[in-house]
Amino acid sequence: MIETPTNEAQLPQGRIRYRELGTGEPIVLVHGLLTDSELWRAVLPRLAADFRVIAPDWPLGSHELPLAPGADLSPLGLAQIIADFLGELELEGVTLVGNDTGGALCQLVAAHHPERLGRLVLTPCDAYENFLPPAFRPLQVLARVPGALFAVLQSMRAAPARRAPLAYGWVTRRADDKLTRSWITPALSSRAIRRELAAFLTGISDRYTLEASEHFGEFAKPVLIAWAPEDRFFKLRYAERLVDAFPHARLELIEDSYTFVPIDQPERTAELIAGFVREPALSS
Numbered sequence: 001m002i003e004t005p006t007n008e009a010q011l012p013q014g015r016i017r018y019r020e021l022g023t024g025e026p027i028v029l030v031h032g033l034l035t036d037s038e039l040w041r042a043v044l045p046r047l048a049a050d051f052r053v054i055a056p057d058w059p060l061g062s063h064e065l066p067l068a069p070g071a072d073l074s075p076l077g078l079a080q081i082i083a084d085f086l087g088e089l090e091l092e093g094v095t096l097v098g099n100d101t102g103g104a105l106c107q108l109v110a111a112h113h114p115e116r117l118g119r120l121v122l123t124p125c126d127a128y129e130n131f132l133p134p135a136f137r138p139l140q141v142l143a144r145v146p147g148a149l150f151a152v153l154q155s156m157r158a159a160p161a162r163r164a165p166l167a168y169g170w171v172t173r174r175a176d177d178k179l180t181r182s183w184i185t186p187a188l189s190s191r192a193i194r195r196e197l198a199a200f201l202t203g204i205s206d207r208y209t210l211e212a213s214e215h216f217g218e219f220a221k222p223v224l225i226a227w228a229p230e231d232r233f234f235k236l237r238y239a240e241r242l243v244d245a246f247p248h249a250r251l252e253l254i255e256d257s258y259t260f261v262p263i264d265q266p267e268r269t270a271e272l273i274a275g276f277v278r279e280p281a282l283s284s
Contacts, residue, residue, distance in 0.1 A: 022048030032100025
């Protein structure tokens with residue numbers, strides 16, 4: 001686990017718990033569905049040697065603090081939560097880093113709330129028409145059936161089940177069983193968390209990522225696309241499309257990894273992010 005104390009930010013939508021290390025230019029990390037800030041546990045201290053690194057537990061199913069009743073849990077609502085979090089902490093010139101579902105949310109922030117961003121990093125993530133990947137779309141159907149999500153999570157109590165391809169087996173080569181168990185525990189334990197997970201799942205649609213992509217040409221800040229060519233759900237062609245769509249983007253590869261590059265290749269992931277943040281800012 002990350003050996004750092006937790007803080008809480010009070011937003012209009014509710015409380016967001018986060019961990020923070022280091023000083024300097026701010027880097028904010030955005031995990032995906034059914035993970036939390038522990039996704040970055042090996043990346044955070046490497047980056048914190050030179051930067052202020054903030055790793056929140058976003059309300060994506062592995063969080064422990066339910067949001068306020070009525071909070072908007074659509075993709076645009078989550079993008080607003082990220083933007084409000086940056087505002088609450090009064091962050092400027094943020095390097096926003098997204099992975100998996102969190103990468104799609106970062107695209108929405110870049111498209112609709114770019115004011116506090118200085119740079120954008122997208123590691124393997126949903127994009128364009130691939131939100132969700134087809135293999136995971138049955139989860140959206142199950143999320144509409146009372147009790148179905150709980151049954152799915154119950155089936156994942158056993159470690160071998162969590163290693164299955166459509167659980168965590170094809171998103172990471174190296175996540176340990178204790179970590180993946182911690183990711184399903186909040187939704188197993190709390191009906192409120194399951195409701196929020198279901199609300200987010202049923203709201204996912206590629207119309208959000210396709211609409212966001214129409215604004216990529218307006219994002220005139222540096223963009224790093226750091227992709228795993230072996231990813232089974234987010235193929236390299238999506239990374240290449242993203243590089244072509246942003247005016248100031250480049251592609252770097254992270255070998256020997258699936259989607260969760262912060263877990264599978266933390267040293268390479270941190271090295272790429274740190275080098276990117278150190279580059280001179282674009283002249284306006």
